[in-house]
Amino acid sequence: MTDTVSIASETALHQAIAECEPAPLLMSLVHVTGDTGLLDEFGARLSIEEPGNHYRTGTRPTVPPGTYPDDVAADIRARARELLTPDAVAALDVPDDDLFRRMATICTAQRVDAEFVPLLLEQAGFAKDRRHVPVTVQPPADFDVVVIGAGIVGINAAIKLGEAGFPYTVFEANDDIGGTWHRNTYPGAAVDTPSHYYSYSFELKADWSRYYPTGPEYQDYLLGVVEKYRLREHIRFGTRVLSATWLANENRWEVVTEDRGGAVTRHRARAVVTALGMLNEPNVPEVPGMDTFAGTVVHTADWDTSLDLSGKRVVVLGTGCTSVQVVASIVDQVEALDVVVRSPHWLVPEKTVGGDVPAGEKWAQANLPFYDRWFRLRTYWFASDNLYPLPRIDREWAATHLSASPANDMVLRTAQEYLRQSFPDRPDLIEKLTPDFRPYAKRIVKDPGFFKALNREHVTLHRASFREVTPDGVHTTDGEFVPADVIILATGFQLQFTTTIDITGRDGRMLADVWKGGEDPRAYLGVQAPGFPNLFVTAGPNSAPNHGAGHNITGEEQVHYLIECLQYLLENDLAALEVTPEALDDYNRRVDEALDETVWVHPGAEVNGYYRNSAGRAVVPCPWRLVDYWTMLREPHPEDLTFTPH
Numbered sequence: 001m002t003d004t005v006s007i008a009s010e011t012a013l014h015q016a017i018a019e020c021e022p023a024p025l026l027m028s029l030v031h032v033t034g035d036t037g038l039l040d041e042f043g044a045r046l047s048i049e050e051p052g053n054h055y056r057t058g059t060r061p062t063v064p065p066g067t068y069p070d071d072v073a074a075d076i077r078a079r080a081r082e083l084l085t086p087d088a089v090a091a092l093d094v095p096d097d098d099l100f101r102r103m104a105t106i107c108t109a110q111r112v113d114a115e116f117v118p119l120l121l122e123q124a125g126f127a128k129d130r131r132h133v134p135v136t137v138q139p140p141a142d143f144d145v146v147v148i149g150a151g152i153v154g155i156n157a158a159i160k161l162g163e164a165g166f167p168y169t170v171f172e173a174n175d176d177i178g179g180t181w182h183r184n185t186y187p188g189a190a191v192d193t194p195s196h197y198y199s200y201s202f203e204l205k206a207d208w209s210r211y212y213p214t215g216p217e218y219q220d221y222l223l224g225v226v227e228k229y230r231l232r233e234h235i236r237f238g239t240r241v242l243s244a245t246w247l248a249n250e251n252r253w254e255v256v257t258e259d260r261g262g263a264v265t266r267h268r269a270r271a272v273v274t275a276l277g278m279l280n281e282p283n284v285p286e287v288p289g290m291d292t293f294a295g296t297v298v299h300t301a302d303w304d305t306s307l308d309l310s311g312k313r314v315v316v317l318g319t320g321c322t323s324v325q326v327v328a329s330i331v332d333q334v335e336a337l338d339v340v341v342r343s344p345h346w347l348v349p350e351k352t353v354g355g356d357v358p359a360g361e362k363w364a365q366a367n368l369p370f371y372d373r374w375f376r377l378r379t380y381w382f383a384s385d386n387l388y389p390l391p392r393i394d395r396e397w398a399a400t401h402l403s404a405s406p407a408n409d410m411v412l413r414t415a416q417e418y419l420r421q422s423f424p425d426r427p428d429l430i431e432k433l434t435p436d437f438r439p440y441a442k443r444i445v446k447d448p449g450f451f452k453a454l455n456r457e458h459v460t461l462h463r464a465s466f467r468e469v470t471p472d473g474v475h476t477t478d479g480e481f482v483p484a485d486v487i488i489l490a491t492g493f494q495l496q497f498t499t500t501i502d503i504t505g506r507d508g509r510m511l512a513d514v515w516k517g518g519e520d521p522r523a524y525l526g527v528q529a530p531g532f533p534n535l536f537v538t539a540g541p542n543s544a545p546n547h548g549a550g551h552n553i554t555g556e557e558q559v560h561y562l563i564e565c566l567q568y569l570l571e572n573d574l575a576a577l578e579v580t581p582e583a584l585d586d587y588n589r590r591v592d593e594a595l596d597e598t599v600w601v602h603p604g605a606e607v608n609g610y611y612r613n614s615a616g617r618a619v620v621p622c623p624w625r626l627v628d629y630w631t632m633l634r635e636p637h638p639e640d641l642t643f644t645p646h
Contacts (some may be wrong), residue, residue, distance in 0.1 A: 019360030151179020188329030189215030328449030441603030594623030
């Protein structure tokens with residue numbers, strides 16, 4: 001039996017060496033052997049580039065950035081076959097900062113500056129986030145923290161509050177965890193950020209089945225994390241938060257909840273963390289006659305899993321990430337499919353969107369020392385601040401081009417070329433699917449098979465919207481009638497920023513009023529508002545990393561910051577903290593100045609979407625590099641805060 005197991009392990013190792021990525025494989029070899037000379041040997045054969053250089057120049061590379069030459073990759077695999085065994089262990093643990101930076105540079109084949117090292121050590125899973133405020137005082141038993149929401153950020157907050165010793169309770173309106181990924185069960189629901197990065201930096205997963213996970217697989221990941229950390233005992237499911245009111249005489253929040261049975265309960269908390277995301281309430285368009293439709297109307301956020309689309313005439317309204325996923329997923333089931341598009345997005349090809357992770361890659365992730373962390377580092381690196389130039393405006397260029405800069409133009413040309421390749425004999429579809437605004441002014445969509453579906457004979461694209469719905473179908477704004485059995489609204493969500501809960505701070509001021517119902521929200525670091533002590537809003541205004549990476553890093557940054565703030569209170573024997581109005585104004589002045597250099601403020605055409613409010617102010621995107629925002633949130637800045645003593 002032992003010999004059989006050994007042979008199987010050797011076979012799995014050699015399959016992994018053949019299928020896995022050569023760069024993290026080289027890094028694993030360095031860890032296993034402890035031989036840093038391998039870095040010199042193979043690094044000398046690489047061309048180390050400036051990060052993001054081809055984006056700045058607008059020059060499209062012939063191979064993806066960071067790709068090792070074929071001969072170098074082959075030699076790394078050959079060396080791995082010589083040196084690795086199925087039970088290899090690391091002779092070198094987490095390297096010091098200088099060696100780590102050197103290894104990261106060779107792993108990415110790009111220069112990695114020292115400012116990125118602390119972030120990469122954390123985000124790639126080499127080290128947990130480091131506490132900055134000295135920890136000499138343990139949280140008292142009555143320092144209760146309320147977390148609202150048990151999605152990706154709420155789960156993160158629960159884990160980190162628990163590790164820091166803070167008593168906490170999570171209130172979740174749904175009957176299980178997951179937030180977006182519990183709710184969105186529509187056909188084709190998937191994450192459009194790479195699997196090996198869109199996860200917690202402290203909980204890497206080696207066995208993702210696809211490079212971009214499906215919604216169910218991502219929900220399974222979150223469920224596993226919740227079970228591992230035993231969070232369910234702290235979560236009140238089916239419990240909706242109605243209000244939170246600051247009680248100045250107690251220096252506490254009163255949080256009012258309602259359970260499924262209608263029972264209303266009042267709770268006390270020293271701090272409140274909102275983890276609701278910014279997009280929660282389905283955006284249902286008001287169309288005359290919608291209630292007269294004889295068939296089925298379903299919004300993707302409220303999908304009926306028993307709905308059978310086989311042989312049905314289906315109309316889909318929308319063309320964002322959700323719409324393209326639905327269309328690609330249902331095209332083979334339906335009799336007729338009409339896609340109604342008011343304002344198309346720029347779509348780009350992504351070869352791994354629907355790609356399965358090879359067995360050898362999964363084995364390497366699970367078994368080769370440190371391989372998974374270097375793989376995650378590369379995934380993050382090429383999807384983060386390398387992309388920072390893409391939405392930025394070169395005013396001289398933009399004056400004479402639709403695109404915003406040479407870098408932005410590269411994305412434009414990629415999307416245009418993809419359109420032409422997808423529809424070589426359909427100029428009508430190319431015209432209908434070509435936006436009139438700059439890339440990144442609205443979210444770039446990675447195509448999971450949408451364009452391929454539009455080429456099918458039973459699929460029709462309408463560049464229009466709904467004018468009226470009648471019992472037997474849809475009248476579009478371009479004068480067509482589309483008979484239908486099912487209408488699918490892939491129309492996204494309303495932008496709300498926590499304003500659906502009555503949050504009342506000092507002097508009776510309500511956050512919804514201060515933020516004008518979510519129309520003009522302004523927060524310090526995207527997290528805090530004056531007059532709302534010990535309130536921490538995650539996924540707040542101007543905190544979304546819209547140039548790259550994902551919601552997971554924002555959540556980790558903001559949770560780290562709030563833990564540091566709470567510890568600061570303990571260390572200094574204070575009851576509460578809040579940002580000063582002056583600091584808020586100064587921060588948002590800098591935010592607006594930085595955003596004025598982006599396509600989010602200067603889209604090149606009139607753009608509908610949730611990035612900007614009705615006045616044209618960008619309220620969602622964060623203007624900073626990820627490394628800058630991460631650094632800002634390492635610890636509280638006392639000069640920007642005001643404190644309440646006990």
